[in-house]
Amino acid sequence: MPDSQSKRNAQKARQKLGSEYYERLRAEAKAPYRGLRKFIYFGVGASGLIGAVVFLSQTLAGRDVSSALPNFALQLGVFALALWLFRLENKAEGKQK
Numbered sequence: 001m002p003d004s005q006s007k008r009n010a011q012k013a014r015q016k017l018g019s020e021y022y023e024r025l026r027a028e029a030k031a032p033y034r035g036l037r038k039f040i041y042f043g044v045g046a047s048g049l050i051g052a053v054v055f056l057s058q059t060l061a062g063r064d065v066s067s068a069l070p071n072f073a074l075q076l077g078v079f080a081l082a083l084w085l086f087r088l089e090n091k092a093e094g095k096q097k
Contacts, residue, residue, distance in 0.1 A: 030096060038089050045082030051075035 017025070028034070055072035059065055 027096060031092070034089060034093060038086060041082045041086040041089065045079050045086065048075050048077075048079030048082060052079060 052072055052075035055068045055075055058068040059072055
């Protein structure tokens with residue numbers, strides 16, 4: 001019976017590795033690269049926020065407003081998208097646990 005054999009092997013592995021470490025491995029197997037995706041979302045969001053601050057300051061200073069305003073809106077959109085994806089990832093991680 002391969003089903004009962006695989007269950008016994010999983011139990012042996014769990015005992016050998018420790019239950020906490022085993023659960024982390026299972027979570028990584030269910031959602032690979034979650035930590036990497038969250039890191040990328042954080043980096044892109046930070047970049048968008050910094051860009052938004054730069055273009056907002058250009059707009060407030062009155063320098064090249066015709067091009068700074070669309071760029072400001074784009075940077076806000078990038079930040080909002082990264083924030084939404086990060087929250088979506090956190091929500092999926094919460095459901096998995």
